[in-house]
Every structure is written in C-alpha cells, then in structure tokens.
Amino acid sequence: MKSLKLERGAILKGFISSVKPFGAFISIPGENKQGLCHISEFESSKITPNKGDGIFVKVIKITDDGKFSLGLRNIDQKTGIETIPRTNVSINEHISNSTNSGFKRRNDMDVWERTQINAAYGAKKQRLVRGDDDDPFAEVDSSDGLSEGEEEIEVQLNNQIPKFLDPFKDKLLKNALRRVKEGEKSNMRKINPKTASLETIASTGSQLMKDVKLSKIEKMKMAEKKRRELQKSQYFDDPVMKENLEKQQENEAIEEKAVIEWKKQSKFESYGIKSKLSIQEQRESLPVYQSRGELLKAVRENDFVVIVGETGSGKTTQITQYLAEDGFANRGIIACTQPRRVAAISVAKRVADEVNCKVGDEVGYTIRFEDCTGPNTKIKYMTDGMLEREALVDPLMSRYSVIMLDEAHERTIATDILFALLKDAVAKRKGTLKVIVTSATLDSTKFSQYFNNCPVFHIKGRTFPVKIYYTKTPELDYIEATIDTVIDVHVNNPDGDILVFLTGREEIETCCETIIEKMSILYKSDPNIKELIVLPIYSAMPSEMQSRIFDKAPPGKRKVVIATNIAETSITIDGILYVIDPGFVKVNAYDPKRSMDSLIIQPISKAQADQRSGRAGRTGPGVCYRLYTKNAYLKEMSLNTKPEILRQNLSHTILMLKAMGINDILKFQFMDKPNEDSILKALEELYILEALDEDGLLTEVGRLMAHFPMEPKLSKTLIKSFEFGCSYEVIEIISMLSVPDVFFRPRDKRELADKMKQRFDDYNGDHLTLLKIYRKWENNGFSKDWCTDNFINEKSMRKAKNVKKQLIKLLDTLNGKSKGKINLVLSSCDNKFDQTRKAFVSGFFENCAKKSTNHGRNDEDGVFKTLSDNLSVYIHPSSALFKIPGVEYVIYHTLVLTNREYMHYTTKIDPVWLIEYASKVFRRANEGELGINKKRERIQPLYNKFDTNESWRLSRGRR
C-alpha cells in the first residue's frame, strides 16, 4: 500500500508498539512519533491489542506539538477500507419500514438523546433490546399498551453516540437532561430572573449541582464498565497488559501512601499571634478594659446586665476576671456558659494562663464527660447544657454569685431555658445572684426588655472594616455564581485567602471539584495565574482532614476554604480577607404534627449575613461578596435566625422543666414561646410514656427518666430494660443511637462499605445490628484498625463508649442516692434478644408501623402505615430490614423526610407486645365494631390526640 500523508481523516497502517491500561501506542512507519489509540476504540472494534500487531487506523486528531490520536472504528481490518456507519442507514431504513407500527420519523440525534436520557433516569417503561449484529433493530413489539400517537422508541444502548458527536458527549448529555428537567418544570410558574426571591431560589436548587451529579453517575458507570471489561478480556491472557496494570496499581498505592504521609506530617500552625507584651499589658490593651469600672458598677447596681460585645473585645476572658478581682468570687463561683465544648475548654485554658494557675484550680471548666474543677475554683467555664442540668438539682443556683450567659444571641435551647430559670432564681435570691447576658447588636433591646428593662452595655470590638458588595440581580444558580466569583476574586484581586459558605457536604464537594477543574484549564491558558488551593470543611469530615484548612498557603499561592456554617462560629481561620456568601443555610425543621424531621435549605438571616461578612475582617480590611441583592438583604431576610426552641422536639426539655417543678409549661416565661402544637405534642408524648399522670404531673417514672441525658423514649426504654433483664444490651444500643452515624461510606467505595455493613445485619433489625457492632468492636479491643477495616466511624464509636460509661456511672449514683428505693441492677439477657426488643417496644410503641396490605393493588411495594397517624412511611435502604420479606410490624427510632418519609433504625416486633407493654395505648381490635378495612388491622390505637386540645390529660385507655 502507498503511504498516505499524515493528516486528519487519513487511514494508515501501523504497529502496536506498547499496550497501556488506557489504550495502545501505535507506530506509523515513516513517522518518528507514536500515536495514541484509546482503549474504547479497541473495545468497540473488538480487537485485542497485542504488542507487535499490525492494524489499520484512522487519524482523528493532530495537536500542535505533533502528537496524534488514532481511531479504529468502522475500519475493516482485513482491507483497511472504511465502512459507512451502520447506524445512520439502519435507522432510516427501519423507520421507513415501520411507519405502520406507530413510529414517527426521527433522526439519529433524537435516538441518541432518548437513549441517554433513559439510561440516566433508568426509566421504567424503557425496554432495551439488544439486537444481534445482523439485525441491530430487532422487530419491535408494539402490543404493550401504547395508544395511537404515543410513541415509545426501543433502542439498543451500544455505540449509539454518533461518532461525529463523540467529543461533545458530555455537553450534549448535560443539555439533554436540562431540557427534560425544563420540560418537567413547565407547569410550574416561571421564575423571573430579575425579581426571584431567595425562597424561590432555595427551593429550585442549583442546576449545576444536578448536572454534575448526573454526569458523575454516568462517568462512574462507564469507568466501572471499562474496568470490568478490561479485566475480563485483557488481564489474564496478556502478559504485557498484566504487567502494566500491576505497575499502575503499585503506583497508585505509592501515591496513596504519600498522601497519607503528607497528611500526617502537615501540622497545625501555632494559634494566635505571639505577643511581646506582658500578660498584664495584653489584658489592658483589650477594648473591654476601657469599660471595666463602669461595667463593675453596673453589675453591682443591677441584677441583670446585657452586654453587646463585638468580636475581639475580650469580654469572654476578661469580665469573669474583673468580677473575681472585685470580690464577687468570695460570695460564690463566677460561671460563664458557652454553647460549645471546645470554647469552654479553650477559654478556661487561656484564663488560667492569665491568672497563672493550673486549669481546674482557681479557673476550671465543666463539660459532659469531663469535670475539670476543684474546691478552689472561682471562675468556671461550662457548656450551657451543663448549667441547665445543674438547675435540676439546684434551681436557685446557690453555688454561684454571678452567671454570665455568653454567646446568648445564638439562642440554643439550653440558653433559652436558662433565661427563664435565672430570671426566677434572681428574684428569689434577692440581690445575691447577678446575671450577665451577652447579645448581638440587633436584639439587645429585646433582651433588655425581657430582663426587666436592664441596662445595655456596648463594648467595641477590634476588627477591621469589611466592604460589602451585592449582586445587581438575583443569582438563580447560587453554586454556579459561587464558583465564578471564587475564580474571579482569585484572578483579579490581591493576596488574601477566601472563605465560602455553602449549605452541605454534597454542595461543597461539587464546588471544590468544579473549581479545580476550571482552574486547571486556566493554568494552561495563562501561566501567570497563581495556584489556588481548594480546601473543603464540614463537621462530618474526619478531623485530620479538617486540620488542613489551618495550614498557611505557601508564598505565591492562595487558599480558598469552602465551608458550611461550621466556619461561622465554631471555627476561626486566620488570614481570610475575602468572604463569599451565597446567602443560604441548611436547617432542621421539625414538624410536631407528624413528629417528623426534615432538612431544608433556606435563606440566612441578617444577623447570620453580618456574622459571615465579619469573618473577612479579622486580620485586615476585608471584602464580602454577597450573592444576593441589597434589596433581598433588606426586605427578604429575617432579622434573626429562628431560635432552636421553635424548631425542635421539646419532649426532653419539657420533662426537665417538669422535674424542676415547673408545671404549667404553657405559662413558662419563654423569651420566644414555642408553637402550642409543639408543646402539646411533647406533653402528649410524656403522658403516653407514663412520665406524666392524668393531671400532667410528674410520675415516679418521669422523675427517674429526667435524670438521663437522652430523649424520653430512650430513657423509658432504659428504665424498662431492668424489668426485661437486658440493661447492658439496651445501654449499648442507646449509646450507639445517641452518636452520629457509625457507618462510614466514602464516596468512591460505597459498594464495598455497604457489603461490609451487611455482614453485621441482624435479621431482627437495626437496633440489634448496632449492638452487634458495638460488641464486635469491644471484642477487638476497641481497635481503631478494626473500625477502618469495617468502614466504621471510629470517632462515633469512641463517643458511644463514653456515653455507655457515663450511663453506668449515673445508674450507680442513682442506686446509691435512693437508699434502696430504686434498685436498678445491671444485667444481661445473654442471647435472649427478644427481651431487648420488648424493652424498646415499651419506649417506642408510639413509633410503630404496620406493613400496608394495599388491598390487592400492588402499585407501591414496601409501604408501611404508622399506627398513630396512618402516615405512609418506608424502610430506609440502609436498614437491615430493607426488602426483607415477612416483616409486618416494626418500631423505628426516628422519621426523616427526604425523598420519602423514611424510618431510620427499624426493628421487627411482635404486635402482641404492643398490647402487653403499651396497654394504655393499644388494644386488640374488636371484630364487631370495625369495618372491613379496619379488620385487617388487628391492633388499633386507643388514644385520639385530636379529640380536644387538652386531650393529653385524659386517659381513654381506662374505659
């Protein structure tokens, strides 16, 4: 054959010079460079690449530097002649031949799109026909119920992408999907891009997120398919390929190891700026020092003082010391509460340094699992939840002379409850207890009014000015806008790190990946662009990865930290000069009517927006880019974030209040009173758990339940476990239920992680599965490696172990204090795990669901109906009971609304137990009084909460 010139489209003969996992290098005689032929080319041509083989190739592309890529498709390897792409012909032929069977003419682009869309959506109706080689479009059976005019096209999946469109595949897929999405949305009201509200944008979600997610699924499928085929066809009979694969794997292992080593080595930069000033000089240089005298005077003269202290004012570390120096410590302990444990510890350490003592001596801290105070302690930092617990024993707070509720503007439930408790205690203590409350600027008036119009003190902060920019029109896709802004700031602005606020892990990961992708293109086009280091952070991330965000960016590089609102308050990163705030946050919304949790994305509040922008002004004058309009900030955003007490299940809180002797919850002096539904729901729950009696007064059991730091359903279960002789089992399960999810599912190894999890699955359900895991871990010496090997979150396991320890200690104390009245002797049911399930029924009978019989229709499989509300609920796919036949009655730990109403942690039960252990609520249905449908449900609730508003007081179980 005559040698052809090397140009695009030319068909040449070459020789395979080397085989790689991604394809083969091919030498063309007379050319001194090798061309690359991708593995997909071999796959579609059904040729096994072997070193030395001669093949016909077509030149697809030649780059500027003379490299060329080659193709094999549609080239007859015997003759070297290009065949006409068969798909084009076949489709047209087929369509013209089949006009009678309801098909309309469509071009192959349509076919291709439909195939892709169907594949991506896994459409149920689609019926794939894998035609054989001679008849790619097997005769279509049109008798499947399609009416005239409707068309259902049936195609094969292989090689449907027109060759000429290959390079645009990703883009086409994206567009096709977008069209489908828009088609779906066409009934919805149109969003006007100029006036869209934040609410609308939040509820629409980001298109970019969806696109990335879909194309990722596609890519994963392709990669998996490729990997499998490669293994199958090449690995075993080709020594060159085998060697290459092994080498590649080796390299990957080395790389992975290097990353781990690097992570180990990279350590924290030291915190704070080392100051040359003496401690005394430093203290005097803080802004709060200017107000020392006035502040002490105000505290002496008033029972309550509200302090508006900006960040960096020194209020948290200094005010307690001023009070101690002024003699308040002689009349009792000076307490300062913090919403977070780390804050309590780190502030206590700092103050101990300043007064030159050991932590736990004059200055100490108390948090759950850890009491670091002593007989000399005068200044005590503690979590607000800890002080709330202390109020159970001592509502007058008689140990304390001053209590400072720090960060009170965060409005945790504990702080909100303490507001009212302290107001009461101050009145009763007649001048011997002082309360200081810190607040943000925006709600200082509200705070002052609540605390009997007390004085408000302003302390200036020590921060730099932040310039704020708004967008001119609303950003419809806030993820896309965020990515563009990050890159824009990086390319056009002087040095300084960037902080971005997004709502969750998924968003953060997508955003990071897209930025890295886009940046790599930019680096190529412009070598002068500085490197951008992209760092994600969210709470569920392993702590060794979290610490990376504190590393300083090397000279000449800039870092961008992409965070959830963990970076709003919990974590402070030095060196941030630019903040990018899309204006959204993910919050938990609890629906008391259905006792269901759901996570929703919503606009942030003004206070939150200000908090976020403030993060740019800690090391120098900063800039904040708000990706919403000024109008949205002024008119759409609420002043403050809705306090937690208005968003949560209150049963635990209300049980505590009852235990403190506060009976009339509806008249309790909340700063913001929770919704009545929410209070009634909690009271009702406590009543059916027998923690409250007919009059709403605390029962013996209720008093006991209030001692445990867990939700009432769990404490009831715990107490009942002593009757069932399975307290060890129940304690271990409760410990596992009260920590973050123990199952670890890394993005790239989900299947493996799921398989590992399945080995622990107990056929009775998830509670016993958790028990199994805890015990396996214990038997393996609480080993970290065991956790890693089994895809278990070690952090959670250690926490569970701590909870177990605390519970056992607590039970010991209760037994000791009760002088024989209570006898909670720990015991194990050995292998009689029915006892354990029975104990859970006696606490969780309200969370009971029965498999729906569907009355003949089988549209929806696996639907359960809750016995209390007849709500349709589903077993979560992660459950040990998912798709297990023969599961009729179950109890569940919580109900979470995501795509569906899912039961989390489900356990199979015997319905008879409901009657036996929750006789107050359930009874056997009476055949005579029921209709046909009701008869199918042998058990019915006695108690009807919709009777009257006060029905929680009544017991219909007695009739």
Add this chain to the structure above:
DNA sequence: GAGCACTGC
C-alpha cells in the same frame, strides 16, 4: 435503592 446544617446533656 438512599443522602447526613450545627450543637448540647
């Protein structure tokens, strides 16, 4: 066949 903002006792 699925999605976990953030705390706290």
